[in-house]
Amino acid sequence: MPKLIRLYITQAAIGFALAGVFVAMLLWFNIANLWHLVTHSDMGFLAVLVLWVSNGVVFGGVQFAISVMRMKDDDDDEPRGGPRRPVHVDTSQMIPVRIAAKAGRGQRR
Secondary structure, three states, X not given: XXXXXXXXXXXXXXXXXXXXXXXXXXXXXXXXXXXXXXXXXXXHHHHHHHHHHHHHHHHHHHHHHHHHXXXXXXXXXXXXXXXXXXXXXXXXXXXXXXXXXXXXXXXXX
């Protein structure tokens, strides 16, 4: 299995585990009376499943993004962009151009 796919699967699993802890804490602390709503409804299990899966997708994506952004590339240490020499411009060849502009809204005339 390629390393990137393995990295994605492990980070998604960590994200789903974190989402499980998050949903469990939401239920345990009874945020927005969620525990009562889940236990007194015939579709409570489905609501918890949807909440866990949707948070798992978000947390898994965030975990993967953080792990990718923390990867270090050793090629970024060297300077790039060439030498820093000033550019000399021949101003005798420049021609001034006048542009007539209409005064717009909020501008002076």
